Structure formats: C-alpha cells, structure tokens
Amino acid sequence: MLPRLHYGTTAKVFHWLIVALLIVQYLIGWLMPDIHRDQKPGIGMILHISFGITILGAILLRFAWRLTHPVAPESTLPPWQRLSSELVHWMLYVLVLATTLSGWLFASFRGWSVSYFHLFPLPMLAGDNAAAGKAIDGLHQAAEWTLLVFIGCHVLAALAHLFVYRDRVMRRMLPG
Numbered sequence: 212m213l214p215r216l217h218y219g220t221t222a223k224v225f226h227w228l229i230v231a232l233l234i235v236q237y238l239i240g241w242l243m244p245d246i247h248r249d250q251k252p253g254i255g256m257i258l259h260i261s262f263g264i265t266i267l268g269a270i271l272l273r274f275a276w277r278l279t280h281p282v283a284p285e286s287t288l289p290p291w292q293r294l295s296s297e298l299v300h301w302m303l304y305v306l307v308l309a310t311t312l313s314g315w316l317f318a319s320f321r322g323w324s325v326s327y328f329h330l331f332p333l334p335m336l337a338g339d340n341a342a343a344g345k346a347i348d349g350l351h352q353a354a355e356w357t358l359l360v361f362i363g364c365h366v367l368a369a370l371a372h373l374f375v376y377r378d379r380v381m382r383r384m385l386p387g
Contacts, residue, residue: 214281214282214283215280215282215283216282216283217282217383218282218383219280221276221280222273222276222277222280222282222384223384223385223386225269225272225273225276226384227386228269229266229270229273229307232265232266232269233266233307233362236259236262236263237355237359239255239258239259239262240259242255243255243256243258243259246321252318252323252325257325257326257328257329258328260314260315260318260325260327260333261326261328263310263311263314263315264315264327264333266307267307267308267311267312267315270304270308270311271308274304282383284296284297285378285380285383287378287379288378288380295368296368299361299364299365299368300365302361303358303361303362303365306354306357306361307358309350309354309358310351310354310355310358313347313350313351313354314351315333315336316336316337316347317344317348317351318333319335319336319337319338320337320338320340320341320343320344320347321339321344322338369381369384
C-alpha cells in the first residue's frame with residue numbers, strides 16, 4: 212500500500228477527538244480530590260477512569276488506522292525534521308498507551324471496582340496490592356507529565372510550521 216500525501220477525514224477525526232479527550236482528561240485529573248487508601252472512588256475518579264478508557268480505545272483505533280492508511284512525510288521537510296516528527300509521533304502513541312494503561316492498573320492495584328460511565332463494570336487488571344499501587348501511581352504520574360512535554364513539543368512544532376516556516380505541514384491535519 213502506497214502512503215498518501217494527506218491525512219484523510221478519519222485520521223483527522225481521531226486526532227482531534229483524542230486532543231479534546233486529553234484536554235478533558237487532564238482537567239478532571241487536576242480538579243478531582245486525592246483519594247486515600249481507605250476511600251472508594253467518587254464521581255471524579257469514575258469520570259477520569261472512564262475518559263481514560265475512552266482515550267485508550269481511541270488511540271488503539273487511531274494506531275490501527277495509521278498502520279493501515281499510512282501518510283507520507285511532507286517531502287519539503289529537511290531530514291532532521293522528518294526524523295524528529297516521526298519520533299515525537301511514536302512517543303505520543305507510547306505515552307498515551309502508558310498513561311492510560313498505568314491508570315487502569317493503578318485502579319486495579321487499589322482494589323477499586325470501577326465502571327465505565329456507570330454503564331458496565333471494568334475488569335480488574337490485577338489484584339489489590341498497596342506497594343504495587345504506589346509504584347504504578349508514580350509511573351502513571353511520570354507518564355502523564357512526559358506526555359504533556361511531548362504534546363507541548365508537538366504543538367510548538369505545529370505552530371512553527373504555521374507561523375514561522377509558513378509551509379503546508381499544519382494544514383495536512385486541519386479540518387477541511
């Protein structure tokens with residue numbers, strides 16, 4: 212299969228859907244109160260976990276779409292920009308997967324019985340284990356901050372292409 216030159220509608224929808232979901236997810240994560248060992252998750256945590264599972268599903272679908280519908284790198288980019296673009300994009304996939312899976316694993320290690328938007332229960336990925344929960348919580352937090360750094364790099368590069376280089380790189384992912 213030959214790579215296309217532009218992202219199609221489906222790739223753009225996945226991209227902007229995940230952007231919106233991540234914004235909501237970070238807001239919920241920062242605004243919800245801390246939950247201590249003896250407490251059960253409230254609505255904030257249920258929403259946080261549910262949005263996390265939604266993001267996990269969306270990123271897996273987007274990844275499958277990317278593999279089956281490749282898009283050629285912008286031909287006008289210098290080699291270092293193509294390479295850094297590929298690296299950042301792959302790191303975004305890895306970090307979104309690491310963040311969502313570590314969050315789900317954290318809830319499992321805490322022994323929380325959680326549901327997806329109160330519609331159906333989510334399976335536990337592991338049993339109640341306080342020490343493992345503390346370790347995976349640290350991993351979850353490191354992944355979320357690292358993801359923010361890579362999102363920042365991605366946004367800055369997109370803005371540089373739009374306002375500094377004034378090339379067509381950013382337009383490949385814009386709607387329309």
